[in-house]
Amino acid sequence: xxxxxxxxxxxxxxxxxxxxxxxxxxxxxxxxxxxxxxxxxxxxxxxxxxxxxxxxxxxxxxxxxxxxxxxxxxxxxxxxxxxxxxxxxxxxxxxxxxxxxxxxxxxxxxxxxxxxxxxxxxxxxxxxxxxxxxxxxxxxxxxxxxxxxxxxxxxxxxxxxxxxxxx
Numbered sequence: 031x032x033x034x035x036x037x038x039x040x041x042x043x044x045x046x047x048x049x050x051x052x053x054x055x056x057x058x059x060x061x062x063x064x065x066x067x068x069x070x071x072x073x074x075x076x077x078x079x080x081x082x083x084x085x086x087x088x089x090x091x092x093x094x095x096x097x098x099x100x101x102x103x104x105x106x107x108x109x110x111x112x113x114x115x116x117x118x119x120x121x122x123x124x125x126x127x128x129x130x131x132x133x134x135x136x137x138x139x140x141x142x143x144x145x146x147x148x149x150x151x152x153x154x155x156x157x158x159x160x161x162x163x164x165x166x167x168x169x170x171x172x173x174x175x176x177x178x179x180x181x182x183x184x185x186x187x188x189x190x191x192x193x194x195x196x197x
Contacts, residue, residue, distance in 0.1 A: 041180045043085065047173075050078060054162055057155070069133035072126045079119060108168050115161045118154050125151035 053075045060068035083090070093101070093109050127134065128147045135141065166173070178185060 040176055044173075044176050044180055046078070046082060046085070050075065050082060051162075051166075053078070054159070058159065066132040069126070069130055072123060073133055076123050079123075083116070104168070111161060111164055111168060115158070115165055118157045118161060122151060122154040122158050125154060 053071050056063050056071050057068060057075070063071075090112070093105060097106065097109060125147045128141060129144075129151055130139075130141050175185065
């Protein structure tokens, strides 16, 4: 019997991933969206990130168990990249909460964000963007295949020369 997470349709996983990407784009420049939207999107993305990790937990466990074994270099790089992304995202979210100017005060929490936490937030957020770019690049084949499958398009065939084409 499949686990609950394995039964979540591919289209739903793709929507979740695209939603996270859109959220990250909204978070890039707090002045463009406004500080309140920036903070609320940052708060909402935390449980979405946990859901994303839970959804992919079987893969994480499988690859982690095999890290000491022989794995393709791409898989090892992907694992390290994912771990770095998780760590830097946690730092960005926690530091963002600690410098909140709108969301947490609205909920009754008085936060006095220091310049240190603001600097940590800016640096970690910039690293998040860089690592997300690498994460997207590492998963590009999956993204293309999934979009094609969800859109009902046939899988892209490899460029194979036929006997007629080589004449």
